[in-house]
Structure formats: C-alpha cells, structure tokens
Amino acid sequence: MTNILVTGSKGQLGSEIKELSHEIPSQAENDGYHFFFTDRSELDITDEQSIKNFIDINNINIIINCAAYTAVDKAEDDKDLADKINYQAVRHLAQISKYKNIKLIHVSTDYVFDGKHFMPYIETDTTNPNGIYGKTKLDGELAMQEVNPLNSIIIRTSWVYSSFGANFVKTMLRLGKEKEQLGVIYDQVGTPTYARDLAKAILEILPNIKNEKVQIYNYSNEGVLSWYDFAKEIMLMAKLTCEINPIETKEYPTPALRPHYSLLNKSKIKKEFNLTIPYWKDSLKECLKTMGEIE
Template identity: 75%
Template sequence: MNNILVTGSNGQLGSEIRKLSSNYDYTFFFTDRNSLDITYEEDIKEFIQTNNINTIINCAAYTAVDKVESDEVNADKINHLAVKSLAIISKEKNIKLIHVSTDYVFDGKNYKPYNEADETNPNGVYGKTKLDGEVAMQKVNLTNSIIIRTSWVYSSFGANFVKTMIRLGRERDSLGVIFDQVGTPTYARDLAKAILDIMPNIKNEKVEIYNYSNEGVLSWYDFAKEIMTMAKIDCIVNPIETKEYPTPASRPHYSLLNKSKIKEEFNIIIPYYKDSLDECLRRMGERK
C-alpha cells in the first residue's frame, strides 16, 4: 500500500489532488498548517512514522507574492527551511518527495521558453525563497524525488486570476489587464493528475527538476479576454503595461516553460490552455 502525505491540501493544487484521489489506489493523508505544521521537523517525523508514509507531495508554500516582500522570515521558513526538513527526513526514511516550485525562480528576461537547466535569478523574495528550497533539496541529494516548476496556477478552488476576472467583469464595464507579461496558465487539476500519474514511475539517483504548465503562449490580457469570452461576460478588457499597475513584488515579464522533459520522460500529454480553461469554467458553472 502506498501511503501519501499531501501537505498544503487546502490550496488549489492540494484541493485538486484531493478531488482526484478516489481515482487512485492509494491511501492519502491530506494536511494543512493546522493539522501538520511543516516548519516543525519533529512534527513531520512523528506524522510520517505514525502513518507509515512513503511518498510526500509538498503543495505547501507561502505564495502571497506581494506580502512576502515584507515577511521574508516566514516565507523562508515555509518555502526554504521546511523543504529542507522534508528532504532530510525523506532521505533518512527512503521516502519519495515531490515538491512544487515556481517560474519565479527565473528573472523573466529570456527570449525562449525556459528549460530546467537555465540559469535562475529570482527578482523578489518569493522567487528567492522558493529557489532556496530547491537548492536545499538538491543538496540533501535524495533519490526518487523531483521538483516541478509551474506557473500562473488557477483552479475552481481558492482565490486566483480566473475567479478575480469573473468577479471584476461582472462588477465593471471595463478593466485594464497587463499585456507585457507573457507565459502560460496552469489548471491545477491538470497538474494534480500529472503528479499522480507519474508518481509510480519516478526513479532517479538525484533530484530531478521538471517544468509543467498548460500548452500555449499568452499574456495576462489575452487570458482575461478568453475568460470573458468563454463566460460570456460583457466587459471591455483593455491592455495596460506593468508600470501602470505597480506592485510590491516584481513579476517576470517572460515566464514560458519548456515542458519537453516531463512529456518525454513520463510519456504524458499536456492539455492546451483553452481546453483546460473551458473545463474549469464548466466545473465552476461559469461556462455559458
């Protein structure tokens, strides 16, 4: 029997894994910061031993990108030091660890989709602490464990760009959305399914990094336009530059991810972003 610990299970990805869990012959233990605080190493050890855990999917993260700019200590505890603890424990107990990271480890100055070996250079605290977590995990040098970098995550669960656009689109006649940040959205349900599908086939001598997002290339403006079109919301979306919408944290202007490695090594098909957006809106009851 495969006993799987899913941390951060009330977030978008964790919620999607929970939703899909009945389709898989595993025993899942879904935790959040109230039931298992991963910043306490002894608590993790006790939980793992008590429940005979042999796989960890770490969805827990401090993802409030703007807030972490003034809360680096707590971001470091969750995004870096907790990951280090999970890695050390996983190595000691021969546990498979799947850790979810972000496109924010890059500075967004590339001219072609980032692959896993490209140089990292985070712009802000969020990206820095997530990268520190990656590096710590790699230094522990555990086997059968991977890091998955993703981008622009949305879901029918939690707060996200899709839900915000639907709400604002119904409240306003028009709104401005940034057009000079380019990447690809990731439907958390697609990523959750990919993780659960590839999990039995993860076999590597050192920590491997993989990229995952949906297929396609677009800006936040394009994404907003598509949301309004699919949901049939009569709101004018205007393109604006990043400088017109200042935020505490700097966002990558270009965060396209090359997914060739994960597709080839695990023989998976990644859905096109419009197809996934359509499915998510239908699940939300918003597809008109």
C-alpha cells in the first residue's frame, strides 16, 4: 500500500484529487493508494515537527502539496503568512522528503514570471515575479530545488478554476445572473486550468516520476485566450444574457500586478509522461456540467 498525503485538501485542486481518489482502481501501484487528506486544522505544514510526526505515524510515501497562500492582492500586506506557507512550509516538506525518501509533488504558479514574454513560457525561462505572492511561490520552488529530494517535481499552473472553492468561473456565473453587463480585462493573456484535469494528470504521472534532481513542469489546459474571452465563453455556455465588455488592466487597478502574458508551454510534461491535455473549452463545458449550470 502506498500512503499519500495531500495538503490543502479543501482547496480547488485538493478537493478534485479527493473526488478522483474514489475512482482509482484498487489494484494500483503497490496494491493500492491510501490517501490522507489534510487542511490547516489537521496538519500545520508551517510546523516542521508536526509534519514529521504526521509522516511517521501514517507511514507516508508520497506528498502532494496543494496548500498555498493564494490571495494575490492580500499577500501584499500579509507577507509573513504568505512566506510561511509558500516558502518555509515547502522547505520543510522538501527537507523531510529528502530525509525520509518521500516522493514530493509541489504545485506552483505562472506568477513566478513577470508576464513580459512574447512566447509561451518554458520551464527554464527566467523568473521575475511582480508581487509578494509570486515571490514567495518562487522562493518555495528555489528551496525545493536546493534541498533536492529524489523523485520530486514542481508543477506550474495558471488560472485555476473548479466546481469547488472561489474562482473566476463562479464569479462570472454569479455576476452574469445579477448584472446586465460587465467589464472584463482583455489585455492579460494565458490559459485556464480546470483543477480536475490537473488532478487527473498528477495521479496519472505519479507512478512514473523518477528523477534525481527536482524537475519543473508546466501544466494548463490547451489553447490561448484573455480573461475577456473566458468570460464571454462562460456566458455563452451558461446561456446568460449579461454583456461582456473588454477593458484594459489600467481600468481595473489591483494592489498586486498580474502578468500580462502567462501562456505556459506544456511540451515537456506531455512528452515525458505521454500526457494528453484537454482543450480549455471542453474542460469548461465539463466543469459547468458538474456544477449543474448546463446539461
């Protein structure tokens, strides 16, 4: 039996992994997976001793770290907590994983880039985060690479949404039912990620992760669009009559700067793990069906 710790289990990605865990055949690697789903009330990953105790008691073999401080704007004034969760906790997980020979999958973000690129980002492109959130996530990546636990990877993703938690899709659906028109940013370009697709990908590649140095991979759905395009498609699929108007980033100022361009090149993860990634519209449709918004 392979014992898997999933942190941040009540977030979007953690919740999707939990849903999918019920569908995994009983004869998986080593005669099955046994999952331990935790959130901050059950395991404080900023406390190294707490992690050690949990891993020892439950004989953990794999960690999937979905926990993160993701309040991008709030992080500008809450640097210490963002640093504890996105950097220090990741260092703890990496150190323990190395000592215990535990496989570690850590989820990161497109915000490690400044968004000034003109080609889809590959894993080795220069990082340059704009704000505290991106900086603390990058610090976590660097700490993990420095400690370098065996058989461990970092997955950078972007624009995550799900039927769980708060996200852009849910916000657009709510506002689309309340308002006649909305202004949505058109000059930030990337690709959304349906958390269930990422969860499936993680579970699919899990048995095949074998590397001596920590590897970084990009993952989002296929395609390219702006937030404006995304909102338009949500309204169209959900048959909402709210009119979506394009606005520039400068018309919607936020405490933290967002990358204007965060398209991720997924060639590496697709090639190394023979992975097929769904197109963003197909995934959006699946999510809306799960939410009961469309048939």
